[in-house]
Amino acid sequence: METIDSHDLLVIGGGPAGLSAALESSKHGVKTAIIEERITLGGQIFKRLGVGFKDSSASSLGKDYARGAELISGIEKSNVEVFESTQVVSIEDSLVYTTHPSFGTRAFKFKNLIITPGAYDRPVVFPGWTLPGVMTAGAVQTLVKTQQLSPGKKILFAGSGPLALAFSAQLLELGAPVYKVLESSHPPKSSEILRLTAAIPGNWNLISDAIRYRSILLKKSVPFKYRRIVVKAEGQGRVESVTHCKVDQDWRPIAGTEKVESVDLLCVGYGFFPSHELFRFLGCSFIYDENQGGFKVEKDQWGQTSLPAIFAAGDGTGVTGSYSAIAQGALAGLRVAFLYGNLSELQLRDLATSYIRELSNRNKFQKALNHMFDVRPGIYELASDETIVCRCESVKKSDIDSVIESSADISVVKAYTRAGMGLCQGRNCQRQIAAMISKRYHLPFSEIAFATPRFPIKPVEIGLIADGSIRDEKYFINEK
């Protein structure tokens, strides 16, 4: 195992928050490295084209691609050392243990960490959600962005919030044939539009994006249906038809409003969950906000968590989008530079002002949006008894329900049914199971603890971790 001891600050994740954090810290003299699990920087939103594709078509890839390219080229010109294809497996005693397909285990020593793990698509459990041809918005976006490939010929987009609008428009722009969009929230009321209008100063770019997205849908005559939710996907071996329903204000389907449509791809985009595995593993404090993806790590305005050496930024700390992520990352990077004495308090305040203003504007806008697109409990109630809830281990809802009858403990459900023991390590089913427990015992969601966090943070080949130089002291009885 190689130990790398040449950085004071490690930034985990090379998306908007991580790139921006590393840029600021290194600009102010902090020895910084970025650890990125993918083969290229950019994260999900600034994802680069796949191997074999040329950047010459970059202008057709939209504004985000250009914003990402700018940040990445900033990093390339800086002193930041970048470790790509490097998977964080565990963190222990000021060492980040990582694996790399060629270099095996490398342990990075750190004084401070800025963790920017990003978010993943909110899994929504409904009959047929595991059928081939049902994909999350993020997965479709990845295919379209990096491989310039549309996985369907007739795509129904079901989702909610700014994401439903933005993603479906982006997919259309990139050539994916989205033919209808379902939004489970109601059309904006005048009071909500007023609230949003009040939050416009400083958010013109978001508003103009939204207007542009809406006009793309209009131009292509793609209907945008409010108050409708997906309730079922059916087909022989893959999705052939989708049933959707009108919903009440809690997103619960209203009987008799079903509509069946034949499609070959259902794209599901009901928002994101923060990837908070590392924060849980380290023992950081958490707070709860359903609209930002549920449990999120507690942090101050600089991104410092309850563990002083650990900072957090970006959508992995509560989903608020890439503009906020960049500001959060920058603040964390500046703060670390200040802590090392590279910036005076005055300089720090001065440099932070624009980011703090940016964040405050975004937060106002976010709050106004949340009012419109509040995630409602109906999203957790779409499964029938026979629906698979844990897709890795094929555990159906009724089996989980019967264990919940005797225990409100996710770990007990896991032990008896294997739900959450598979390759996704519970990322897809734990929230759904928590919601089922919350409903059965009338407990607030925030009180239901997830299973004990353990490494590996993501599954990794045995051959990359095994270390023959570590000896087990013999343990014969009474050995001296």
Add this chain to the structure above:
Amino acid sequence: MKSNVLAGYLSHEQNSEELPKSVDVLIIGGGLLGTSLAYYLSKEKTEVLLLERDEINREASGTNAGSFHFQIALHQLTPDMTDSERVRLSAEVKLQVEAAKLWDGIEAELDADLGVHFDGGFMVAETQEELQVLGDKERIENEAGLESYILTGAEMHKFAPFLAQDLAGVAFCPREGHANPLLVGPTYAFRALENGAKIRTHCTVESVEVLEKSSPGSVGFRFRVKTSKGEVLCNRVVNAAGAWTMELAKQVGLNLPMGLSGLHVNVTEPSEYFLKSMIQHIGRRLTLKQTPNNTFIIGGGWPAKYEAYPKRYSNLWSSTAGNLAVALRVLPMLKDVKLMRTWSGVWAYTKDFKPILGESRKVPGYHVAMVPTGFTLGPMVAQLLANYMTSRDGSSELPKEFSVDREI
């Protein structure tokens, strides 16, 4: 495969009922020992109340790897094999042979699929020195009535082609096997409930008070047990609190010769099924097996770091990296299989490695049930204790070397 009978066996409503005012036997601890004891006692119509502070089967009983250790293993050995050591090991093997008989019949007894398999166990030796230990071990086992034999060279490669080609040799014990540790304890609990035993989870025992005949309110009972859900009077207490047995026994002034150690376990993603038998190592810390879910469970006694209850012991990188290296040394083909999770459990042991089982002479009525190889031996020692507690004529004596009051 039989259906899983466990789901919902102890309903929330049932568990919320008030505690009985009094009971004959009160068992503290809902692990494998507590639940199996509740089953064997209730089967003989003894009135039983089992109290568990968290959930059934959540500590060592549910966090071990589910192996039946019948062969003599590394942790039982001393550096020098003296005659007295041979006698001790022989006695331990005999106990293990008895346990094997119980596991033979457990699925029929409980009428449930518990994932019990007797597909044998390997014990590998890397060096000639270790191979010699295997020879000693084989003789002791065969004399004590446990079949095992040693294979080397071409014979070994033919019998177990998946093992690394350059191992010095391997012992094979056809009797060994495994069960699903997540099902055994809860199934005992479920059958005990059917027999009329009472079980309460999320009920913490706060104190055990020894009563005199003259004590106010004793009405003939020997103990007053205070819990987070109220008080219970009882004739007999059984301390089956696993890693917390020693701590709990102090409430009645008993000092038990125990120690604790956190253990590390790894599990991989599912991979093509080929390994029917468990693999252990006579010189290094390793247990390795493939489960019916096709995952590999890899452990063998690597340490986990202490954390105060209710936090779980934390896993160490050095344990996973070291343990997996030993696994690859023996089974190189696992190289590209992914590690999926690690977890830890607390192992409670006695300083002479024998069970602590029976009634204290210092505190009559207070029983202890604790055993170091808890999964393999647990149900069997619970059955021994149940026989002792239900035999009215005192005909069912427990082995003296298991005495609660012994000093080590």
